[in-house]
Amino acid sequence: MNQQIISAAAQGAAESANPLVPNPWEMGVVLAGFAVLFYIVVKFVVPMFEKTFAERAEAIEGGIAKAEKAQAEASAALEEYKQQLHDARAEANRIREEARAEGAQILAELKTKAAAESARITEQAHAQIESERQAAVVSLRSEVGTLATTLAERIVGESLSDDERAARVVDRFLADLETQSAGAAK
């Protein structure tokens, strides 16, 4: 058994190469393979990845800038709306004030007009009443004359057809009447 091992070891020593001695063909293949890989990486892989990274960074930064711009625009619009709202409120207040003043003015005018009208109507009524009273007085005077004459005729029983006499009697009667009413008024 020992012999076998020894012989195997001897055989191995004869055949086995030192593991630290390289095979030049393999070195060549590794060098060439690595060179090809390195070339591909330098030429294609790294530039493509870096380009993608750069584009992505740019897209993210661009997105942030865009968002900031949008925010600024939004706040500007908000400011504008607030301003407009403020203006509109002031405008509304102004219009309301104007309307109120105008209303007051109209009311005052109407009051004056109404007062004038009522004064006028009162005046007219007074005048009418006066004229009607005058008319009544006139008509009463003539009617009272006739009535009195008729009455006197009936009471006296004498004919008062004599116009001159009748006129005298009526005048006297009226003069008495007036004196009486004047006395009553006093």
Place this chain on the structure above:
Amino acid sequence: MIALALPAQDSGTFTPPGIDQMHLPAILPWGASDGFSKQMLLVILSVVLIASFFIAAARKQQLVPGKLQFAGEMAYGFVRNSIAKDIIGGRDFMKFVPLLFSLFFFILVNNIYGAIPVIQLPSFSHVGGAYVLAAVVYVTWIGIGIKKNGLKYFKLATVPSGVPWYILPIVVPIEIISNFMVRPVTHSLRLFATMMAGHLIVMIAGSGIEFLVMQENVLLKGASVLVLVGAVAMYMLEALIMVLQAYVFTLLTAIYIEGALHADSH
């Protein structure tokens, strides 16, 4: 897996798979060398996978990304922001994003191969690829340092400021060795060693399980279950390490570049 054909199983002795089994027969043998190996195919496949995925993800360039674009942007953004921007700093990190990005996904995919059934072979379980990548990084950061500071860069990188003059004879050689000699070696071997060890563990576990199952003793057969459980746990750990190593390699690249850029302030 090669382990399946191990002759040891016939004689009842377990011969674990070794470094030899790390080398699969060439798919397409040619010349004096080992020919076209599975690793080479996987490396080429990884370039096609990474390039097509990220071009497909980045092509649409939509501001609101779809699922594919979002996944691509997450992956790209991880290298861009968590590695390049955080380590190198705000002003000039963009220049180095392509390199860090290519490195991270190149290593990640080539490592993850080890966790995918059937493929099950991390490309960097062979040391050549790790040497190449570490050399690319080494040349890059020294170039950056010289471009930024001129030849004074070597003085800045090896003579730390604020150290008393009588300690300098000790410190300067240490700095030279650690910065310019050990750095690229550890940078490459860290990746290679973790990947190879992970692959080796998977191979040993696989052949161990098979060996135990082939035994006539029932108890030994049953013991294979224990190995299986251990193998699954190791597989999970390996998957974590595969991602972690891609991250560590890229992170160290970023740190080296940052050190070269700001050599005067270190």
